[in-house]
Amino acid sequence: MKQFKFPTSKPDLTAVAQYLSTGTAKSIVVMVGAGISTAAGIPDFRSPKTGLYHNLSRLNLPYAEAVFDIDYFRRKPEAFYMLAQELYPGKFRPTMFHSFLKLLEDRGVLRRVYTQNIDTLEEIAGVSPEKVVYAHGSFATNHCIDCHKEMSKVDIEAFMKKDDIPKCSRCGGYVKPDIVFFGENLPARFFKLLPGDLDAADLVIVAGTSLQVHPFASLPSQVSCPRVLFNLESVGDFGRRKTDVIKLGPCDEGIEQLVELCKWDKQLKDLWTKTAKTANVAEEEDAASASQKKILKALATTAAANAEDASASKEESSAEEGSEEEDESLAQDDLDEVQQAIEAFNELEIAVASEDATASKSESAVEKAKV
Numbered sequence: 001m002k003q004f005k006f007p008t009s010k011p012d013l014t015a016v017a018q019y020l021s022t023g024t025a026k027s028i029v030v031m032v033g034a035g036i037s038t039a040a041g042i043p044d045f046r047s048p049k050t051g052l053y054h055n056l057s058r059l060n061l062p063y064a065e066a067v068f069d070i071d072y073f074r075r076k077p078e079a080f081y082m083l084a085q086e087l088y089p090g091k092f093r094p095t096m097f098h099s100f101l102k103l104l105e106d107r108g109v110l111r112r113v114y115t116q117n118i119d120t121l122e123e124i125a126g127v128s129p130e131k132v133v134y135a136h137g138s139f140a141t142n143h144c145i146d147c148h149k150e151m152s153k154v155d156i157e158a159f160m161k162k163d164d165i166p167k168c169s170r171c172g173g174y175v176k177p178d179i180v181f182f183g184e185n186l187p188a189r190f191f192k193l194l195p196g197d198l199d200a201a202d203l204v205i206v207a208g209t210s211l212q213v214h215p216f217a218s219l220p221s222q223v224s225c226p227r228v229l230f231n232l233e234s235v236g237d238f239g240r241r242k243t244d245v246i247k248l249g250p251c252d253e254g255i256e257q258l259v260e261l262c263k264w265d266k267q268l269k270d271l272w273t274k275t276a277k278t279a280n281v282a283e284e285e286d287a288a289s290a291s292q293k294k295i296l297k298a299l300a301t302t303a304a305a306n307a308e309d310a311s312a313s314k315e316e317s318s319a320e321e322g323s324e325e326e327d328e329s330l331a332q333d334d335l336d337e338v339q340q341a342i343e344a345f346n347e348l349e350i351a352v353a354s355e356d357a358t359a360s361k362s363e364s365a366v367e368k369a370k371v
Contacts, residue, residue, distance in 0.1 A: 004202060004225045004243065011245050013254075016228050017261035019203065020109075027111040028104055029201040031219055032097075035208020035231060036251045037119055039095040042087060070181040074145065077165050077174050084177070085160065087119060089139050094125035096252040097207060097230075099272040102126040103264060106271075112197045114190075116209060116216055118179050125275055135190050135216050137179040142166070146173030186215070194219075201225050208251045211236040230254040 006015040019025050034042070066072040067079045098121045104110035105127055113122055113131055118138045123129055134140070142151045149170045156175060159166040166175040180186055204223050207230040211217040220227055220236055226243040229235070230251045238244050247254040259268045 006226060006243060011226070011243050013245065013247060013258050014261055016203075016226075016245050017258055019226065020258075021262045021264075025203040026109055027200045028109050028203045028205060029111050029197050029223070030101060030104070030113045030205045030207070031115075031209065031216070032113065032207045033116045033209025033211075036095060036097040037092070037117055037121055037208070039097075039250065039252045040092040040119075040121060042092055042119055065182060068179070068181045070145070070183040073176065073181060074174065077176070080176065081160065081165060084139075087139075088157075088160070089120045089124065092119065092121065094121045094272070094275045096268065096272055097255050098122055098125035098127075099268055099275065100255045100259065102271050103259070103268050105131055106267075111200055112193065114194075114197075114216070114219065116213065118177070126271070133187075133190055133193055135180075135186060136213075137177070137187060139177045139179070141178045142175055143178055144168035144171060144173045144175050147171040151175045198222050203228070205230070206236075206238075207231060207255075209235065 006019055061067060061079060062072070067083055073080055101110065101113055101122055102125050110127075110131055112133060113127060114133045114135050115122055116136050118134070118136060120134075120138050120140060122132045140153075142153065142156045143149065144151070147168060147170055149168050151166060151168070156166045156177070159175075167173065168175055178187075198219070201223050202225050204220060204225060204227045206220050206227065209216075209231065211220070217236065220238070226245070227238065227241065228245045228247070229238045230247050230249075232248065232250070234246055234248065238246055247257070256265070256268070259265050
């Protein structure tokens with residue numbers, strides 16, 4: 001077994017910085033989760049009150065993870081596509097941590113990035129595609145769930161812009177991005193590259209992950225080299241080894257401290273500056289307004305479908321004494337939710353129309369002033 005040792009006896013960020021800056025670490029494997037993207041405005045999955053699973057509770061899903069359940073998707077794809085509208089690449093800027101990955105590649109020490117994220121911010125930050133393994137898939141490619149015919153990114157975006165569910169031109173089946181759902185296999189590339197990468201690693205950096213989803217959760221325990229964790233809380237078996245370094249807190253804050261100790265902070269800042277967006281404020285406000293309308297429309301559609309299910313369930317079980325009143329209550333709750341969603345959607349349309357009219361009057365006044 002290979003023997004690894006930090007330049008100093010005390011395992012801390014200073015030791016990691018020396019390990020990096022002296023060139024001792026030549027083959028770094030990074031394993032990341034949703035926590036490295038929260039600074040970009042993308043919520044993680046499991047945080048109470050702010051996580052995606054909590055926010056999806058308004059859709060009245062049978063359970064939060066159903067949005068990524070392939071069987072549920074076959075019956076009601078609307079919930080997933082509501083989420084896809086929120087997370088689709090192009091809306092978010094990479095974080096400092098993403099730029100740190102690019103910095104490692106530029107310095108020639110990045111072996112691979114294994115990411116649980118589907119946002120593709122690693123590549124948007126400039127990391128080469130061959131350096132990234134999307135353990136749970138991504139939005140990069142799309143296929144029919146029945147006949148597996150591929151749909152181009154342009155075509156699937158056209159469906160989404162019209163708030164339509166993408167359907168296969170060959171068989172009529174639903175099309176979804178190649179994100180790994182519960183009940184589906186991980187990408188073959190994950191299993192092909194993993195053994196060699198873990199064996200070659202002389203430093204493993206783990207960041208922004210709860211390490212609850214397997215097989216990804218077991219990866220850090222499979223290496224013998226020094227490990228560094230940037231996370232809000234300690235996870236997995238971190239802390240059980242003498243060479244483990246744990247930095248608790250936001251991932252960006254931790255990585256900026258490490259980079260400063262390495263004296264690479266200017267390089268990191270330059271790389272992150274290159275990722276800046278150029279969209280003006282008006283365009284961002286228009287996009288936000290459109291996004292709100294789409295969310296409310298998807299909410300109304302999904303709630304309506306759930307109400308129909310509740311009604312159907314009522315008819316099937318009406319023969320059982322005592323169940324009728326409970327079913328009626330459930331169905332009425334769903335119908336009330338539909339009505340509330342529709343009313344909110346209509347109010348938003350009126351507000352947007354009013355804003356558009358005001359903007360139009362302002363533009364007209366400016367034109368008259370010019371004349």
